[in-house]
Amino acid sequence: MTISTAASTSTLPTPRAAESSRRALRADARRRDEGQSLLHYLAVSVSASILVLLLGVAVAVVGLPVVVGGSAMTVLTQSMEPGLPPGTLVVIRPTPVDEIRVGDVITYQISSGEAAVVSHRVVSKTYADGELTFVTKGDNNDTADPAPVRPVQVRGTLWYSLPLLGWVNSLLNGANRTIVLAVVAGGLFLYAAVSVGGAVRDRRKKTDAAAAAAEHAEARGGSRRGSR
Structure with missing residues (x-):
């Protein structure tokens, strides 16, 4: 009687198969890393853009006016539309009165020594009792302002303007300004x-x-x- 037996054998993976498996694992890991890197890049880009925007607003509203000794103000009326509608941030800087020309936008006190101011365009220069005065007019107004502006009333000329940021400037007054600047600096x-x-x-x-x-x-x- 002949008895045959079959021995069970285990086959090790060939070097080529092992290398293919390692390549597949590396490719899968690389794809996961690329996906995570893309999400990280997008998150960093968005956060950086927001911080740069906030920093730019802070510089425009606070930094540059301080550097030139000027002031940032908010347009509240429609007299200078369409160029300077309500909510526009206007930054003025001190200008010698003899350098102010026809066509410049000046910010002046409505009454000398009082806080209320208006920003209108110079349409002509005149002399009253030997003193230089400015005739001003809002771009959206039909007639010139009723009284000529004396040099003592002039706060400065328009340097630059930014739409809508005037509302931000209104919020950044007094203690609010310090708080917002501290938040921006801390965020950076x-x-x-x-x-x-x-x-x-x-x-x-x-x-x-x-x-x-x-x-x-x-x-x-x-x-x-x-x-x-």
């Missing part, structure tokens, strides 16, 4: 700290992943050599 420092920390973490993760992959590959190579 926080953003810098988070960005640096995120970059360090990403670099550390990549280093750890590369080291783990190298150890895994070395271990698989050693096991194959030991099984031969």
Whole structure:
């Protein structure tokens, strides 16, 4: 009587199959890293854009006027439409009265020594009792202002204007201005700290992943050599 037996055998993966598997794993890991990197880039870009916008507003409303000794004011009426509608931020800077020309927009006190001011365009220059005066008119008005403007009333000439930011300027008065500037500065420092920390973490993760992959590959190579 003849008895035949079949011995069960286990087949180790060939080197080519093992290499293909490693390539597939690396490709999958690379795709995950690229997806995470894209999301991180988008988040950083959005947050950076917001902070840059806030910083730009702070510079336009507070920084530049302070540098030139000027003032930021908000247009409240329609007299200078369409160029300067209500809500426009107008920044004025001191200008010698003899340098003010016809066509310039000046900001002047309605009554000398009082806080109320108006910004209108100079349409002509005259002399009253030997003193230079300015005839002004709102671009949207039909007639010139009733009284000529004396040099002592002039606060300055228009330097630049920004639409809608006048409402922001109205909110940034007194204590609010200090609070907002502190928030913007704190946000910039926080953003810098988070960005640096995120970059360090990403670099550390990549280093750890590369080291783990190298150890895994070395271990698989050693096991194959030991099984031969």
